[in-house]
Amino acid sequence: MRYLVNIKYDGASFFGFQIQNNKRTVEGDITKALTKILNEEVKIVGCSRTDRKVHANDFYFHFDTIKELDTVKLKKSLNDLTEDDIYIISVKTISEEVHARYSVKSKEYKYIISTGEYEPTKRNYVLQYCKPIDIVLLSKASSLLEGEHDFKSFTSDNEKENTIRTINYICIEKVNNIVNIYISADGFLKYMIRNIIGLLLEINEGKKKIEDIENILLSKDRTKLGICASPEGLYLNKVEYVIE
Numbered sequence: 001m002r003y004l005v006n007i008k009y010d011g012a013s014f015f016g017f018q019i020q021n022n023k024r025t026v027e028g029d030i031t032k033a034l035t036k037i038l039n040e041e042v043k044i045v046g047c048s049r050t051d052r053k054v055h056a057n058d059f060y061f062h063f064d065t066i067k068e069l070d071t072v073k074l075k076k077s078l079n080d081l082t083e084d085d086i087y088i089i090s091v092k093t094i095s096e097e098v099h100a101r102y103s104v105k106s107k108e109y110k111y112i113i114s115t116g117e118y119e120p121t122k123r124n125y126v127l128q129y130c131k132p133i134d135i136v137l138l139s140k141a142s143s144l145l146e147g148e149h150d151f152k153s154f155t156s157d158n159e160k161e162n163t164i165r166t167i168n169y170i171c172i173e174k175v176n177n178i179v180n181i182y183i184s185a186d187g188f189l190k191y192m193i194r195n196i197i198g199l200l201l202e203i204n205e206g207k208k209k210i211e212d213i214e215n216i217l218l219s220k221d222r223t224k225l226g227i228c229a230s231p232e233g234l235y236l237n238k239v240e241y242v243i244e
Contacts, residue, residue, distance in 0.1 A: 003069065004062045004094045005044075005078075010085040011055040011231075012124040018049045026050075026086065030061070033081035037074065038065055047100045047239050048107065051191070053124065053231040057110070058238050062100040098241070106168060108184040108238040109193050111229070116177030126178070127233035129201070133179050135172055137210075138200045142170035142181075144213045145196060152220040154196060155189035163189060163220075170196075182237065195222075197229035 007030075015023040019031065027044060034042040047060040071091040078088045097103075113127045122128070145167055152163040168184040181200070183193055199216070202208040207226060216224045 001066070001068060002062055002064050002094050002096045002098065003071070003074075003091055004060060004098065004100065005091050006089040007056070007059050007061070008087050008089060009056050009059065011050060011053050013085055014052065016050055016052045016054070017046050017059075026056075026059075027061075029082055029086060030078070033078055034063065036081060037077050038067060038069075040065065040067075045100045047104055048188075048236055050236055051194075051231050051234075054234045054236070055125070056236040059236055060100050060239055060241075062094065062098070064096070103241050104187075105240045105242045106184055106186055107188065107236065107240075108182055109188070110235045110237040111181040111183070111193065111197050112233045112235070113179040113181070114177055115174075115179060124232050127197075127230055129179075133174070133204055135174050135179070138181075138204060139170075139172050141200060141203050141210045141213060142172065142196075144210065145217075146170060149217050150220060151189055151192055151217070153216050153222055153224055154192045154199075156222055157190040160189060165189065165192070184238075191228055193234060194229040194231065195225055197234075198227040199225055201229065202226045 009026055013024060014026050017026045019025050019027045027046060031042055031044055034044065042063050044061045044063045050056060071093065075088050075091045113129045113133065115129055115131060115133055118128050118130055146169060148164060148166040150164050155163060165188065166186045171182040173180050181197065183196065199208060203210060
């Protein structure tokens with residue numbers, strides 16, 4: 001049987017989602033807990049591979065087992081056996097045709113930026129930019145990235161053959177001293193979102209111009225970009241599936 005598990009986590013203490021030797025990861029903690037509960041070797045498949053220090057408000061993984069499990073009890077057991085920086089929201093049985101990664105229709109990421117004074121208690125959860133942001137300028141710039149493009153310039157992953165992605169929308173809002181940037185797409189490349197945020201911040205500072213965006217996309221060259229924004233302000237915010 002196949003089970004789909006919905007979780008959220010604080011990524012500050014993790015070296016990303018994917019298992020790594022001698023490093024704490026979300027996949028590692030959950031796999032260890034599931035193995036103890038089921039008393040069998042378990043492999044989980046996540047909907048994404050979030051980077052070190054990246055957070056998730058909405059994350060899914062699936063796993064297979066021949067055992068028929070009580071999903072309510074499994075949720076409680078997983079929450080009991082994982083640390084407080086992981087929370088299991090729900091567990092449900094699904095068809096084996098549904099895949100936590102390949103059945104995803106779209107993902108929305110949220111990036112949080114503070115334009116106010118530096119706040120040390122929020123350093124792991126918000127980019128401490130501490131300077132004004134021109135929302136109108138960045139909204140105009142981000143509109144040029146929406147739609148289908150080859151985003152090879154926005155990734156350092158040289159092994160990925162298909163670098164074409166479709167961005168559904170980039171929405172920027174400001175609430176007091178906090179700027180939230182929402183980016184939805186059919187999929188993302190490694191560091192793609194953080195590179196987009198980095199470009200927008202450089203446009204905000206006058207280091208890049210809106211007119212540079214087309215040439216950056218056409219160049220398919222990562223060196224044409226500047227900074228890669230830090231991971232602390234990034235959250236996997238919403239995952240939508242073709243089949244539920």
